[in-house]
Amino acid sequence: MRDNLIEALQEIWSHKMRSFLTMLGVIIGIASIIAIVSTIKGTNDQIMKDLVGKGNNNVSISLYQGDYEYYFDEEQVSGITQTTEEQQEEIRSLDHVEDATFYNFRSYVDSLSAGSQNLSGGKIYGIDEHFLNTCGYVVYKGRAFVEQDYNNNNKVALLDSTAADILFSGENPIGETIEISGEPFIIVGLYQQKTAFEPDIQSLSDYETYYTDSYGTVLIPNVDWAICFRFDEPQNAYVRADETENMSDVGKAAQKVMQQCITATDTELKYTAEDLTEEAKQQQQLSNSTNNLLIWVASIALLVGGIGVMNIMLVSVTERTREIGLKRSLGARRRRILMQFLTESAVLTSLGGALGVVIGIVMAKIISQISGTPVGISVPAILVSVGFSMIIGIVFGLLPSVKAANLNPIDALRRE
Amino acid sequence: MILEMKNVYKDFPQGDFTVNVLKHINIQIQEGDYVAITGPSGSGKTTMMNLIGCLDSVTKGQMILDGEDVSSYTDNQLSDLRLHKIGFVFQNFELLGQKSALKNVCVPLAFAGVPKKEQYERAKEALERVGLGERLDFRPNQLSGGQKQRVAIARAMINRPRILLADEPTGALDSASGKAVMELFQQLNDEGTTIIMITHDADVAAKAKRRAVMRDGVLTSDDPTLVPPYEGEEVPEDDK
Numbered sequence: 001m002r003d004n005l006i007e008a009l010q011e012i013w014s015h016k017m018r019s020f021l022t023m024l025g026v027i028i029g030i031a032s033i034i035a036i037v038s039t040i041k042g043t044n045d046q047i048m049k050d051l052v053g054k055g056n057n058n059v060s061i062s063l064y065q066g067d068y069e070y071y072f073d074e075e076q077v078s079g080i081t082q083t084t085e086e087q088q089e090e091i092r093s094l095d096h097v098e099d100a101t102f103y104n105f106r107s108y109v110d111s112l113s114a115g116s117q118n119l120s121g122g123k124i125y126g127i128d129e130h131f132l133n134t135c136g137y138v139v140y141k142g143r144a145f146v147e148q149d150y151n152n153n154n155k156v157a158l159l160d161s162t163a164a165d166i167l168f169s170g171e172n173p174i175g176e177t178i179e180i181s182g183e184p185f186i187i188v189g190l191y192q193q194k195t196a197f198e199p200d201i202q203s204l205s206d207y208e209t210y211y212t213d214s215y216g217t218v219l220i221p222n223v224d225w226a227i228c229f230r231f232d233e234p235q236n237a238y239v240r241a242d243e244t245e246n247m248s249d250v251g252k253a254a255q256k257v258m259q260q261c262i263t264a265t266d267t268e269l270k271y272t273a274e275d276l277t278e279e280a281k282q283q284q285q286l287s288n289s290t291n292n293l294l295i296w297v298a299s300i301a302l303l304v305g306g307i308g309v310m311n312i313m314l315v316s317v318t319e320r321t322r323e324i325g326l327k328r329s330l331g332a333r334r335r336r337i338l339m340q341f342l343t344e345s346a347v348l349t350s351l352g353g354a355l356g357v358v359i360g361i362v363m364a365k366i367i368s369q370i371s372g373t374p375v376g377i378s379v380p381a382i383l384v385s386v387g388f389s390m391i392i393g394i395v396f397g398l399l400p401s402v403k404a405a406n407l408n409p410i411d412a413l414r415r416e
Numbered sequence: 417m418i419l420e421m422k423n424v425y426k427d428f429p430q431g432d433f434t435v436n437v438l439k440h441i442n443i444q445i446q447e448g449d450y451v452a453i454t455g456p457s458g459s460g461k462t463t464m465m466n467l468i469g470c471l472d473s474v475t476k477g478q479m480i481l482d483g484e485d486v487s488s489y490t491d492n493q494l495s496d497l498r499l500h501k502i503g504f505v506f507q508n509f510e511l512l513g514q515k516s517a518l519k520n521v522c523v524p525l526a527f528a529g530v531p532k533k534e535q536y537e538r539a540k541e542a543l544e545r546v547g548l549g550e551r552l553d554f555r556p557n558q559l560s561g562g563q564k565q566r567v568a569i570a571r572a573m574i575n576r577p578r579i580l581l582a583d584e585p586t587g588a589l590d591s592a593s594g595k596a597v598m599e600l601f602q603q604l605n606d607e608g609t610t611i612i613m614i615t616h617d618a619d620v621a622a623k624a625k626r627r628a629v630m631r632d633g634v635l636t637s638d639d640p641t642l643v644p645p646y647e648g649e650e651v652p653e654d655d656k
Contacts, residue, residue, distance in 0.1 A: 326510045330524045331499020409471050
């Protein structure tokens with residue numbers, strides 16, 4: 001086998017130009033397939049990341065009433081308790097869960113102000129110690145909440161930069177006071193996303209998905225929630241999965257645990273994990289079907305390449321008839337001759353396949369530069385491509401190889 | 417006895433006809449013999465060589481090589497016989513142009529599954545024996561005709577065959593190179609190698625210990641121990 005490989009490489013090398021031209025069909029076929037697959041995979045990955053993962057793989061589990069998210073107002077919710085420490089820990093220890101946070105939440109608050117400035121339309125969260133970590137936030141100025149804040153019910157707050165700008169118009173807000181429902185809170189820090197996640201915004205709905213916090217957000221310790229909003233309200237949760245693919249399962253498992261908080265039986269209340277995976281999969285389906293169509297087209301190039309290989313291998317057998325005759329007279333069995341030509345053909349197309357992979361990746365990068373779509377290099381696709389090109393070599397090399405092996409040594413030796 | 421052909425026929429069908437190329441061939445070659453088979457063109461010499469070289473099988477009759485009846489051997493069995501028991505030397509050397517002298521000699525060893533290192537050692541030794549120790553890495557196009565034929569002889573002898581079969585070994589050589597090759601044959605024969613040489617050159621044939629002559633597909637010799645008188649059951653009508 002090793003001898004055959006070396007001999008095949010020598011033969012290919014000794015006819016460099018011819019070998020390259022023979023490989024060209026396979027190179028073009030494989031390069032097209034790799035370029036298509038990489039571009040589509042890149043798009044799919046981006047869909048998954050943007051739509052589902054939103055950069056940090058957080059699953060949101062929210063309280064619903066019927067088909068709508070529960071709208072907390074000034075009344076106490078009945079038939080539901082807060083999540084217990086045990087339940088929270090149970091969720092954090094689920095498979096594929098990295099962290100989880102349980103929070104209270106109001107949007108479009110109008111009772112939040114600093115002096116004469118009002119943060120109308122802003123959001124406020126009552127958060128636990130896990131919130132910043134789970135959501136991928138980091139305090140970039142001042143400090144985060146500490147244990148004493150929670151133990152002593154300290155009325156402290158963190159602002160995002162939008163809220164800081166609106167309320168303090170560029171002044172340093174640290175140490176200043178804001179009022180939430182008439183209660184004074186001291187601003188101890190400013191927070192932002194840990195990693196700059198820049199989603200691909202192409203439509204108004206994308207914009208709404210990613211930039212709803214343009215009204216500003218304020219965080220306060222969850223222990224202070226009842227001070228501002230009268231009751232200890234049931235929490236919603238963010239659960240962070242380790243991988244985007246696991247978000248759906250993680251969401252379902254966490255939802256099940258939180259469901260235990262609903263004590264009433266005759267209620268429309270329920271916890272629902274937002275599952276964007278399905279929607280993403282539908283979008284991916286669309287790109288996958290285009291993908292399949294293009295791969296069929298590229299396969300035609302591969303087929304033509306294979307026929308080219310067969311043609312050249314037939315020429316090669318004719319040219320090397322005397323060599324075959326000699327080898328047979330020196331004692332080579334038919335099988336050895338067959339393997340020699342099959343190996344040569346398979347090596348030829350595998351090399352073509354490997355070259356095609358490299359060119360395909362380069363093509364995908366160029367397409368990405370021109371059209372702005374991301375590239376996702378798929379290792380399985382590369383392995384399958386090289387494997388497939390080898391198979392093409394074997395299939396299309398079979399006829400010439402059998403022809404070579406079946407040559408009569410006497411006739412072969414006599415051939416000029 | 418190393419080779420015995422008993423009442424061998426070889427026919428080639430050609431369209432509706434059958435051409436009888438060899439007819440009731442009988443020959444007995446002993447171990448260590450040096451035999452020349454001569455004859456004019458078209459007398460059946462090459463067909464005879466193909467049969468002795470196990471490149472073809474007989475139509476009728478028996479061929480016994482080294483004690484085995486090989487008349488009805490399969491293609492693979494014939495390949496193995498060629499590999500281990502017969503060494504070929506061709507008129508046109510038939511070296512692989514892309515390979516060095518050393519690697520050309522290694523070819524039969526590779527077919528026999530000899531490990532690479534041993535292949536090189538044995539091939540080097542064989543080339544040194546034919547006086548080409550300094551030309552191991554030369555390609556055929558860098559060698560003279562005589563040198564090429566010596567590489568071919570080294571290759572033929574590398575698997576220590578029972579018979580060295582040469583087809584017009586000096587046909588493509590100048591007289592000096594031809595003489596050197598014949599001396600090499602003599603030396604090999606002196607060391608015990610059985611040599612069967614097909615040639616139409618009477619001078620070359622004269623170097624052999626025994627000679628047989630082919631004419632119109634029939635083999636004759638003035639040596640009854642080499643070509644025994646035909647004792648056939650029945651001679652076909654047209655051959656009488």
